[in-house]
Amino acid sequence: MLITGGTAHAQDGSAGPIMLTTMSTSLHHRAIEHLGTRIVSGALPTGHVMLAEQLEDELKVSRSVVREAVRVLQSLGLVETIKRVGIRVLPASRWNPFDPLVIRWRLAGEGRGAQLRSLAELRSAVEPVAAELAARNAPEEIRRELLDVSLAMRDAGQAGNVAEFLQLDIQFHSLLLTGSGNEMFANLVGQVAETLTGRTVHGLMPDHPRETALQWHVDVAEAIAAGDAAAAREASSRIMRETISEMEAGWRDQPRVFIPRQQG
Amino acid sequence: MLITGGTAHAQDGSAGPIMLTTMSTSLHHRAIEHLGTRIVSGALPTGHVMLAEQLEDELKVSRSVVREAVRVLQSLGLVETIKRVGIRVLPASRWNPFDPLVIRWRLAGEGRGAQLRSLAELRSAVEPVAAELAARNAPEEIRRELLDVSLAMRDAGQAGNVAEFLQLDIQFHSLLLTGSGNEMFANLVGQVAETLTGRTVHGLMPDHPRETALQWHVDVAEAIAAGDAAAAREASSRIMRETISEMEAGWRDQPRVFIPRQQG
DNA sequence: TGACACCGATGTGTGCTGACATCAAAACTC
């Protein structure tokens, strides 16, 4: 495809030479974002085949950028490249559901409900165990901080200060996960924060959290401070049960899939 | 920076305990593998800076290959690229601990013990919840299959048939996770299989699994078949407790880290 | 004389392009 001489880096748009750059992210990231969101949203359905050249044209970027973006999407399980065929969109069962990018894209689109359910269920599984581990292993400083935050949460909750409560809630659960000393648990902090903010933003959160729920957070912190693993687990379980039942309405209509994760 | 010297492309020639591989022999994959293993193993320490040109030379590949590989490693949180500086190795707290590649590399090297502990703890958190969900939601076919497999496990266990037991064990837990209808749980199948084989290969598995443990698997399957979520959870919890206590010795000396997840 | 600010040189990632290699699907020949 000879492209005639003109400026190769034609930054379309009328305005002249400047204005590019600092457009937030690199071309590479923008390409990943563009393709990722369209695949996860379903705009590019499973089995859809694209050509690298077509993507260059569509995204107005060069081969390098397209190729590097496709490589990353490939490592996320979103696409595969086949010689003589092109770049094929893979079924959702091949996506890596733990990748932050994939989670973000799903939360931004159709799959939001199902994604929130998955995260909430994962949280409900992990947090009680994290509380147990924290009670056994967490350093003194984290135990103390957990106590402080839980008490502050109670105050903010009783005062109906939603914004501060959310911030403390996130901090509490982050400390809990970090304090477990399990790096996989600790890495869920971001996703947990996402579900908590999601709950608040979507009005699933009562203005005044139930008094008992507030006390449970204090119970968790006190049990961890005291090194009582069983109590920490039990109190955390109660929080999780409450949380799930609060949010359940948001995804009741979402279908579940029972397809084994394919390949590796 | 003396590096290499020896075999640059040293593909573990020894008996690879893990079966995947298939060695796609793509230059791109080899570059990822080469750098990934060396970073995760600690051969390239945190903060170490490499130059793209140096990597081309070291791996004997062109710019494109190096750049695409670095992009992928960047998306895994293993490295960052800085203009005018080079490609810098990031601390382990930035790695994505859920990525299959990272997990595989850690299992293959120093971090094996810590990785197995993380996976086992994650499993112990997830499986009881998965059992609960399966009891509520799994399709009839999976419930039936779970029952069949659990009975076959009991037979193989009593007969001391280790190889067959392992295979059935993996199948059982895969069915359980898949049957939960939670895509994140289902995606842990591969990692669970890894821990199970690891346990067997490293002799942490008794030749004749305890009779009670075998029965617990049947209990889980029967509870799921009957739709009894609480019983399924309880029986699964028992299995997890037993499993953890069996394997615990393998990682008792591994240090825990309490660093909050970084980046975003 | 010394400390600080400015500014250009330098080096390295980022992005673009043309060319060739490779390989598998599709078309073709026998």
Place this chain on the structure above:
DNA sequence: GAGTTTTGATGTCAGCACACATCGGTGTCA
């Protein structure tokens, strides 16, 4: 229908232009 050739896509390579962070030199001011 089986084997062979053609075709068309990704895979790989090499060179260039550009953006920009860092470094070091130079000038100014105290």
